[in-house]
Amino acid sequence: MTSPTIRVVLADDERMVRTALRAILAAEPDLEVVGEAATGAEAVSVVRELRPDVVLMDVRMPEVGGIRATEQILGTLDAPPRVVVVTTFENDAYVYEALRAGASGFLLKRAEADALVQAVRLVARSDTLLFPAAVRALAMEHARAKTAPPPWVARLTVREGEVLRLMAGGLTNGEIAGRMGVGAATVKSHVAAVLAKTGARDRTQAVIAAYEAGFLKGWA
Amino acid sequence: MTSPTIRVVLADDERMVRTALRAILAAEPDLEVVGEAATGAEAVSVVRELRPDVVLMDVRMPEVGGIRATEQILGTLDAPPRVVVVTTFENDAYVYEALRAGASGFLLKRAEADALVQAVRLVARSDTLLFPAAVRALAMEHARAKTAPPPWVARLTVREGEVLRLMAGGLTNGEIAGRMGVGAATVKSHVAAVLAKTGARDRTQAVIAAYEAGFLKGWA
DNA sequence: ACCCTTCTCCCCCGCGCGGCGGAGGCGGAT
DNA sequence: ATCCGCCTCCGCCGCGCGGGGGAGAAGGGT
Incomplete structure (x- = not known):
């Protein structure tokens, strides 16, 4: 059996978003939402207790933001889960912060349900991932130093x-x-x-x- | 019908690799390998003719490398396919180059078949992708300026x-x-x-x- | 109460800096 | 042979800069 059930925790302060995500993931037999959290602090404790395979983490949350929660999860646990950061805008400065915090993935809320499911499976199974336009922009910024010669x-x-x-x-x-x-x-x-x-x-x-x-x- | 068949082109100079990839992808009903190429130049012309959804592009190829082929494909075609760059080592300098060239994804050859399939589906369907450890390293290098605070x-x-x-x-x-x-x-x-x-x-x-x-x- | 830090302002002095104009040699372009 | 760009060097002058030292007021910590 190469694919046991992938255990997922949702962290988002809006109940509607959590419900929507849960509905999407519930339709997949190999995915199971084992817990939810409405704040960053709650996310940390829930993850610490339930030990999921993947965490879908909202960036903007009360008290402790998703970035800091991610840092704590990846920094304090022995076998930490993969964290996928979820946000609304691609050009968000959070992309960079999410990378720094050690997130395995970055997902837009406007993403299709299909992509969400694929992404969860992918991060759960592999260390060989992909990158979005925003990350590409990061690399561009890197290259920009060489271009734009006054x-x-x-x-x-x-x-x-x-x-x-x-x-x-x-x-x-x-x-x-x-x-x-x-x-x-x-x-x-x-x-x-x-x-x-x-x-x-x-x-x-x-x-x-x-x-x-x-x-x-x-x-x- | 939200998922028509995903048309894939393979570009790798080693026949064995192409065969292996084709075997893996053929097992999936929603994926179809429509063409192959053994060089970068060949890849460009094949893609131009067949207009696939996804290209799996090896980096090391005779004559024209995968990076340059990617540049040409993404630079000259109107509705270019998503290009996933395939390589052996994660710490390859190619990661950076691949990003610059506009590749949508980066895949290790040692990746599980599972991950490969997921990745292809993901890049084909969405602009919301994920990133590997190597890309994270890129961001770290970016952050390095901010860290090491005198x-x-x-x-x-x-x-x-x-x-x-x-x-x-x-x-x-x-x-x-x-x-x-x-x-x-x-x-x-x-x-x-x-x-x-x-x-x-x-x-x-x-x-x-x-x-x-x-x-x-x-x-x- | 006391001290310490920070922000504010003052003096004088020496000097490196930058602006000005000028000049000679050397190489390449025409 | 002529011109032009570059590198090399020279003087003079004004001024902003930095060093040194001091001082008063406000705020926080003990």
Whole structure:
């Protein structure tokens, strides 16, 4: 028997939502809703007692939110259940928080009943999951640093680039001169050029521009 | 009828893998493997012709890799299929690349047949998906900036924090004074305190420290 | 009561910084 | 041969910046 009954706990402060979820899951013979909770704190204790396979956790709940409840469940139990976080909006900042808390999945309330059931089965059985558009956006944000190169970056000369990087290292003009093996006056010229091209009025603003432009990526 | 047959295309350079996948999917009445491809280029043309609902795409393939094939499929077709990337190792750098390319899912070859089937159904039916440990790691990397909070951050007073943020905005002491509604001398005091606590010797280094500490997160 | 922290403001001083204009050499483009 | 961009260096000047030291008021902790 590879598939014993999957035991599910529902955590949502709205009774209607719980009822709806229960109705959907009850139609599946291999799924069983063993408990419910209306608050985050309640969810933690219910899960601790009933030891379900999967928890459907609402994010917005009184007292203790779904994220914190998830943290506690995954942090304190030995063989914690898989937690699927349920929310309304995909662009929610909760997506990120849910990931951090260790949730195995992320589900929209507008999801079809079909998808809900599939998702529960999937998280219960496997550590090989999938990701939503929001997570993709997260990766995009990761990649965004590489894209969106401000126009002034390309117009910097080699020397000016070196100077800007050293400026971003917190060095004074004199130190930069020593590091580059040139005169202090030369550095001042380069700095002036950098300020002009970046539109900065002092070295601090130039360094800020460098950071915002991701100009320091790959040198650290 | 909410579930017409889900049409699947397999792309993998190893015939054995394709056979195995086909066997698994053939056992399900609602899934139909309509085509196969042994290279990335072949995958693109096959998908273009057959218009499947889901593509199971291997990452490592001759000539054109699965990632690039995914990019082309999702970039050039009007109503592209969902692409599930299949690989052997979870810690693969491909996870990230797959996300970037726009894949809807990520699947391990060692996944149980059960999980594979569930995953295919899930991606075919919904835009509400789930994520694996590797993606969680991606988010962690994202969070890493927020974690590792340098000790000096907590020791900043409220006022000093405000000043540091304005410094990081490129403002001069005078401007900060105006913005905060206090005297210039007061700002100098706060700035001095910030420099002492951050270990910076000038405002530029302080701003650098603020960036490195992720101190500007959430204020943009 | 006392102390400690925080926020507020003041003085003076030295200096690095940035703006200004100028100049010489060197390489590539035409 | 000419021009232009880049790198190199020079002076002068004003000012914002940072160091040093001090001081008063408000609030909380003991």
